[in-house]
Amino acid sequence: xxxxxxxxxxxxxxxxxxxxxxxxxxxxxxxxxxxxxxxxxxxxxxxxxxxxxxxxxxxxxxxxxxxxxxxxxxxxxxxxxxxxxxxxxxxxxxxxxxxxxxxxxxxxxxxxxxxxxxxxxxxxxxxxxxxxxxxxxxxxxxxxxxxxxxxxxxxxxxxxxxxxxxxxxxxxxxxxxxxxxxxxxxxxxxxxxxxxxxxxxxxxxxxxxxxxxxxxxxxxxxxxxxxxxxxxxxxxxxxxxxxxxxxxxxxxxxxxxxxxxxxxxxxxxxxxxxxxxxxxxxxxxxxxxxxxxxxxxxxxxxxxxxxxxxxxxxxxxxxxxxxxxxxxxxxxxxxxxxxxxxxxxxxxxxxxxxxxxxxxxxxxxxxxxxxxxxxxxxxxxxxxxxxxxxxxxxxxxxxxxxxxxxxxxxxxxxxxxxxxxxxxxxxxxxxxxxxxxxxxxxxxxxxxxxxxxxxxxxxxxxxxxxxxxxxxxxxxxxx
Ligand code: FAD
Numbered sequence: 001x002x003x004x005x006x007x008x009x010x011x012x013x014x015x016x017x018x019x020x021x022x023x024x025x026x027x028x029x030x031x032x033x034x035x036x037x038x039x040x041x042x043x044x045x046x047x048x049x050x051x052x053x054x055x056x057x058x059x060x061x062x063x064x065x066x067x068x069x070x071x072x073x074x075x076x077x078x079x080x081x082x083x084x085x086x087x088x089x090x091x092x093x094x095x096x097x098x099x100x101x102x103x104x105x106x107x108x109x110x111x112x113x114x115x116x117x118x119x120x121x122x123x124x125x126x127x128x129x130x131x132x133x134x135x136x137x138x139x140x141x142x143x144x145x146x147x148x149x150x151x152x153x154x155x156x157x158x159x160x161x162x163x164x165x166x167x168x169x170x171x172x173x174x175x176x177x178x179x180x181x182x183x184x185x186x187x188x189x190x191x192x193x194x195x196x197x198x199x200x201x202x203x204x205x206x207x208x209x210x211x212x213x214x215x216x217x218x219x220x221x222x223x224x225x226x227x228x229x230x231x232x233x234x235x236x237x238x239x240x241x242x243x244x245x246x247x248x249x250x251x252x253x254x255x256x257x258x259x260x261x262x263x264x265x266x267x268x269x270x271x272x273x274x275x276x277x278x279x280x281x282x283x284x285x286x287x288x289x290x291x292x293x294x295x296x297x298x299x300x301x302x303x304x305x306x307x308x309x310x311x312x313x314x315x316x317x318x319x320x321x322x323x324x325x326x327x328x329x330x331x332x333x334x335x336x337x338x339x340x341x342x343x344x345x346x347x348x349x350x351x352x353x354x355x356x357x358x359x360x361x362x363x364x365x366x367x368x369x370x371x372x373x374x375x376x377x378x379x380x381x382x383x384x385x386x387x388x389x390x391x392x393x394x395x396x397x398x399x400x401x402x403x404x405x406x407x408x409x410x411x412x413x414x415x416x417x418x419x420x421x422x423x424x425x426x427x428x429x430x431x432x433x434x435x436x437x438x439x440x441x442x443x444x445x446x447x448x449x450x451x452x453x454x455x456x457x458x459x460x461x462x463x464x465x466x467x468x469x470x471x472x473x474x475x476x477x478x479x
Pocket of ligand 1: 012013014015016017018038039043044045046047049050051052055058080081082083101102103104105127156157160329334379380381386388389390392
């Protein structure tokens with residue numbers, strides 16, 4: 001790119017993917033100007049609204065994001081919903097490059113009967129509720145109406161949900177969980193949580209830390225797992241899986257006096273959510289079909305697959321006053337992607353790309369697909385909604401590397417072949433956004449909201465009391 005003006009990059013999304021991309025690009029090119037767009041008035045994506053409140057240390061990455069945001073060439077545009085408040089076509093002429101880092105805002109459904117019964121929740125919605133994401137305060141899960149909970153799935157989100165349901169609410173009071181959630185959790189009647197998986201313990205997506213935390217919860221018993229699901233000699237397993245197996249095999253079924261229980265149930269696939277006729281459209285039980293290893297000789301391997309087939313014995317029915325579907329998040333195409341001929345793979349929920357460079361199409365067997373100049377993706381919308389913040393950081397760094405290389409070669413920026421973009425960035429679209437009545441928030445505005453949250457939290461003896469209403473956030477920044 002010609003050097004008479006700074007390189008302008010728009011990043012859509014202010015989660016880890018957006019921030020790690022921004023910080024790396026700015027570190028390599030300190031004159032690069034970055035405009036980060038975020039549809040909420042405040043930053044940080046799932047670090048604020050996904051990571052469990054009782055894991056505050058995971059949120060330390062925010063310190064690094066703060067440092068990035070304080071750099072003079074970084075600008076935050078909160079409360080701007082790209083694709084709605086401003087179209088991509090309106091944005092494009094004013095940037096040299098655009099990076100999509102808008103995460104995964106939907107969740108996957110099971111597609112089985114009864115999924116819309118009262119009491120069947122998406123784990124994503126529940127997580128959003130207990131983390132104070134605006135618009136979720138009214139979820140009011142039926143915690144005070146029954147004791148048996150089934151979580152469908154055994155990944156980290158499923159285990160976060162189980163832990164929150166089984167934790168002592170007084171422990172949660174010290175976290176940044178909003179008061180409305182604490183109030184309802186304090187009245188919870190939940191005493192049994194089962195996390196159910198289609199495969200066996202040797203294929204589980206969980207980490208030893210996550211399992212240990214659950215097993216060690218005070219006043220919660222842990223149901224012993226069938227020994228046949230593990231190899232006779234655990235030493236034959238690779239180290240990480242051996243440690244998990246040892247923990248699961250050795251864990252005691254703790255005192256009968258424990259008021260609550262947790263179990264991991266394996267080789268079960270849900271086939272329907274059911275209500276008793278007396279409870280009409282309220283969930284009361286779930287029917288499962290047993291699954292089998294497709295090849296029983298591989299049952300201790302991490303990649304073993306299972307299926308449900310005709311030989312399945314009679315269905316298994318578990319009582320459930322609530323169920324949480326936790327089988328993964330899903331990205332959606334941003335409105336207007338197709339206007340710019342940007343592809344979206346609906347099967348994987350990703351924007352096809354090679355090392356973060358968005359490609360016209362993903363052709364199996366072709367290593368280098370033709371990249372769309374100046375269009376990039378990072379994070380969950382780039383690689384799919386799996387992996388922790390560290391893996392998101394790595395893939396954001398790889399995207400930043402591609403952006404920097406293309407910037408240095410000057411070959412493939414947006415509109416380059418037509419003489420370059422206007423380079424105006426936000427200044428080029430400000431009138432359009434304001435014309436729609438949008439009150440854009442700045443980093444200073446976020447700082448003000450942050451201060452008020454901390455003040456309110458201090459009075460309650462916690463780190464912060466989150467503001468969970470966008471209108472209230474905007475009133476705070478306007479006073
Ligand atoms: P996100 O963090 O989702 O950020 C995307 C951002 O884009 C959001 O702020 C969103 O509001 C914004 N956006 C969306 N659409 C638009 C639009 N149209 N215009 C403008 N902005 C938009 N990882 C760990 O390391 N440890 C954990 O303990 C952990 N716990 C987790 C718990 C849960 C429940 C979940 C779901 C994830 C957890 N993760 C954890 C994973 C981690 O959160 C992700 O790896 C990471 O947040 C993905 O980053 P991202 O930037 O791609 O997406």
